[in-house]
Amino acid sequence: MYNSRSIAKLVLAMSVFAAVLTAIPASAQDAPAITAFDEAFAKVSDYTVNLREFETKKESPAQNRTYEYWFKRPELVKTLIVSGPGSGSGGVWNGGGQISGHQGGVLSFVHMKVAVNDPRATTLRGYTIPQGLIQNQVDRFRTISGTLTQHPGPVLDGTPTDELDLDIKDPASNGNATRAIMYLSARTHFPVRQIQYEGSKIVYYEWFTDLKTNVGLRESDFPF
Numbered sequence: 245m246y247n248s249r250s251i252a253k254l255v256l257a258m259s260v261f262a263a264v265l266t267a268i269p270a271s272a273q274d275a276p277a278i279t280a281f282d283e284a285f286a287k288v289s290d291y292t293v294n295l296r297e298f299e300t301k302k303e304s305p306a307q308n309r310t311y312e313y314w315f316k317r318p319e320l321v322k323t324l325i326v327s328g329p330g331s332g333s334g335g336v337w338n339g340g341g342q343i344s345g346h347q348g349g350v351l352s353f354v355h356m357k358v359a360v361n362d363p364r365a366t367t368l369r370g371y372t373i374p375q376g377l378i379q380n381q382v383d384r385f386r387t388i389s390g391t392l393t394q395h396p397g398p399v400l401d402g403t404p405t406d407e408l409d410l411d412i413k414d415p416a417s418n419g420n421a422t423r424a425i426m427y428l429s430a431r432t433h434f435p436v437r438q439i440q441y442e443g444s445k446i447v448y449y450e451w452f453t454d455l456k457t458n459v460g461l462r463e464s465d466f467p468f
Contacts, residue, residue: 275394277406280433281382290316290461294326295376296451299368302420307368315377320466323373335365336468337373344468369419369448378452382435385426389413397427400437404430421447 293313300306309328315321319339325331325348332348342357343365358365360372367376374380385392390413397405405427415422420442427437434455440448 275385275392275408277394277408277428277433278382278386280406281428281435284433285379288317288457290314290459291378291455291457292459292461293378293455294453296453297367298446298449300445300447301368304368309367311376313376313378314461314465316461316463316466319374320461320463321373321377322466323376335373336466338466338468343373378435378455381438382426382428385410385424388418388424397430400427403436405436406430406433415442419447 291313292315295311295313297309297311298306299309307329309330310326312324312326313321314323319337321337322334324334330348333346335343335345337343337360341360343360343362344355344357345365346355347364360374361370366372385408388410391411393409395407395409397407399405408426408428410424412418412422412424419440421440422443423441425437425439426435428435432455435452437452438448438450439446
């Protein structure tokens, strides 16, 4: 599994690559990579993706999880924890204030409805199911107050990237994160990695994998 040391090595390699490049100052409204993502996402009616996440939080053990996500416009979401703590647990969100979900294991047949921000339906750092959607994660770089710059990013898994680097103005309102980085594919314009820091410490590292768009999901795929 992943740990802070192995992730730090990955980040160091990426940082060395980016450090020799000139930053392109960009406001949250006009970052070219965000505009390119918006244009690409406008052509998507649904998608499936795997999110591999490393998270840590003060006074809590670090956590590794992999989620499967399904999304259909306008606001249908289904997710399942496929590895890590809570494996087998899942939930469906249909745009309201509740999640229809189930725990993993022998009680997986028992479904219940909880608030969207109920701890049983959020990640270690408190992210909700709708916040995990790709478009909402990109949107955070547009809406969170701070200084945003864009760089040419490193090649990740054979994919050239654009890097968004956000120096967060108010960490207390953003889970104490002081800096966030997102790498978006220069080919598809969808994100491939994301990192968050508290000072110099990595507290969140995410891989976006196995993205498939316009797969033909139906409303019946999202039982609420």
